[in-house]
Amino acid sequence: MRTIDWKPPETVVIVDQTLLPGSLVLREVRTVDELVEAIRSLRVRGAPALGAAGALGVRLALAQAEREGWDRGRLDAAIARLRTARPTAVNLAWGVDQVVPHLDAGVAEVEGVALDVVRRDVEACHAIGERGADLLSSWHDGPLVVHTHCNAGALACVEWGTALGVVRSLHRRGRLRSVMVDETRPLLQGARLTAWELAHEHIPYELVVDAAAAGIIASGAVDAVVVGADRIAANGDVANKVGTYGLALAAARHGVPFVVAAPESTIDASVPDGTAIPIEQRSAEEVVRFRDEPTAPDGSPVRNPAFDVTPAALVTAIVTEERVLHPGPEPCATNR
Ligand code: MRU
Numbered sequence: 213m214r215t216i217d218w219k220p221p222e223t224v225v226i227v228d229q230t231l232l233p234g235s236l237v238l239r240e241v242r243t244v245d246e247l248v249e250a251i252r253s254l255r256v257r258g259a260p261a262l263g264a265a266g267a268l269g270v271r272l273a274l275a276q277a278e279r280e281g282w283d284r285g286r287l288d289a290a291i292a293r294l295r296t297a298r299p300t301a302v303n304l305a306w307g308v309d310q311v312v313p314h315l316d317a318g319v320a321e322v323e324g325v326a327l328d329v330v331r332r333d334v335e336a337c338h339a340i341g342e343r344g345a346d347l348l349s350s351w352h353d354g355p356l357v358v359h360t361h362c363n364a365g366a367l368a369c370v371e372w373g374t375a376l377g378v379v380r381s382l383h384r385r386g387r388l389r390s391v392m393v394d395e396t397r398p399l400l401q402g403a404r405l406t407a408w409e410l411a412h413e414h415i416p417y418e419l420v421v422d423a424a425a426a427g428i429i430a431s432g433a434v435d436a437v438v439v440g441a442d443r444i445a446a447n448g449d450v451a452n453k454v455g456t457y458g459l460a461l462a463a464a465r466h467g468v469p470f471v472v473a474a475p476e477s478t479i480d481a482s483v484p485d486g487t488a489i490p491i492e493q494r495s496a497e498e499v500v501r502f503r504d505e506p507t508a509p510d511g512s513p514v515r516n517p518a519f520d521v522t523p524a525a526l527v528t529a530i531v532t533e534e535r536v537l538h539p540g541p542e543p544c545a546t547n548r
Contacts, residue, residue: 215367216256216264218327222275224268226256229367233408244273244290251297251304254399258368259301259442259478260333266307267329269294271322274315287315299490300451300519301442302480333370336475336533341377344473344531345385348378348436351469355389356382356435359425359463362396362453363405364440364473374473375438376409378531383415390416392434396453397422398498398516422455426462437463441474441530448524448539449486454517460526469528470540476532486521494518 219225224241230253231237239255241247247269250256256265270291277287295308307329314325348356358379362368365376372380382388391410396402403419410417420428428434437459443451450456450472463470483489496514500507508514524539 214330214371215258215261216268216370217330218268218271218323222272222279224265224272226250226265227367228255229257229405230255232367233404241272243276244269244294247272248293248297251294257401258363258365259303259440260337260369260374260475261367262298262301263303263307263475263477264330264333264370266294266304266309267311267326268307270308270311270315271319271326274319274322278319298492300492301478302483303442303475303477306477330370333475334372336477337369337372337374337377339533340374340473340475340531341372341379341381343533343536344375344378344438344471345381345387347529347531347536348382348438348469348471349385349387352435355387357389357392357433358382359392359394359429359434359437359459359468360406361394361402361422361425361437361439361456361459363401363409365406365409367405367409368440373409374440374475376406378438378471378473379410379415380413383413388415390418392425392428393417393419394422394425394455394459395419396455398502401453422458425455425459429459429462429466429468432466434463434468436469436471438471438473441472441478442519443483443489444472444474444479444530445483445485445489445524446479446481447485448527448530448537449489450522450524450527450530451486451489451491451519452522454520457520457522457526460522464526464540470522470526472522472527472530474530474532476534479532486523489519489521491520492518 365373
């Protein structure tokens with residue numbers, strides 16, 4: 213089953229991630245407004261999955277334009293709304309931009325290009341998984357404990373995952389001891405999604421509250437931190453789910469390698485460094501309420517950045533489907 217896919221003749225199908233881990237529900241999306249809502253509400257989320265949503269969304273927009281008799285201006289406006297539905301993961305705009313140049317070539321070509329984006333994401337994730345597993349295995353003998361944050365798994369991509377792609381490859385090779393999974397406040401992508409994926413595949417894991425991560429790393433229990441990314445600047449600064457920077461600081465302090473697993477499409481060469489990456493600020497409701505339960509006094513002032521930027525100097529390696537980049541220091545052979 214894919215997290216996001218195209219269902220001919222004119223529907224995008226997504227796993228509704230807001231309902232996990234309680235229910236696994238596939239949602240059929242037939243309009244651009246529905247897709248924009250699904251992206252903003254995190255029904256579909258994770259940078260590579262947003263890339264696929266951008267590409268398939270252009271195909272969807274074309275179908276809706278034909279069905280409803282839109283002129284070109286209305287089609288362009290719908291695509292622009294889709295392209296900017298969330299600001300931090302560059303993959304969304306990238307996915308849209310892969311398909312838009314083909315709009316005048318007709319439906320068949322648009323659909324072919326969009327499906328190619330989906331196919332390439334699957335291939336990229338498998339390549340990242342294998343390359344990441346090679347790299348970690350070259351640094352460390354024996355089975356590894358990998359610490360991860362948020363969800364960079366199958367649910368964040370079309371399938372397989374980036375950081376969890378590395379985890380899956382290690383597991384297949386018998387080189388994984390277990391995964392330390394940060395809960396990932398406020399929306400619990402680690403607890404709800406990453407733990408769900410790992411449990412489903414019987415991959416050993418322990419769920420930890422975010423505040424425990426630094427202490428666990430300090431205790432020597434972790435061999436490597438592996439996370440995904442929403443946007444990587446030209447200098448190697450990495451934007452990812454809020455809390456990633458803290459993990460990187462703890463990893464650096466304790467000599468644990470900090471690895472970013474992401475497709476080439478997450479690298480934004482137009483952004484010189486992390487200060488230029490737009491950081492999505494999300495609603496206070498996510499912090500003062502969980503589902504319908506209040507978690508803070510009514511009216512509490514809240515700051516809720518959804519992402520943070522880890523400076524390149526703290527990043528041991530960036531693993532893509534094509535290469536390994538070393539923006540920060542090379543790790544020592546063993547870090548335990
Ligand atoms: O707000 P989200 O859930 O979309 O944030 C997702 C992340 O930060 C992921 O770590 C990132 O997109 C990489 S997914 C392979």
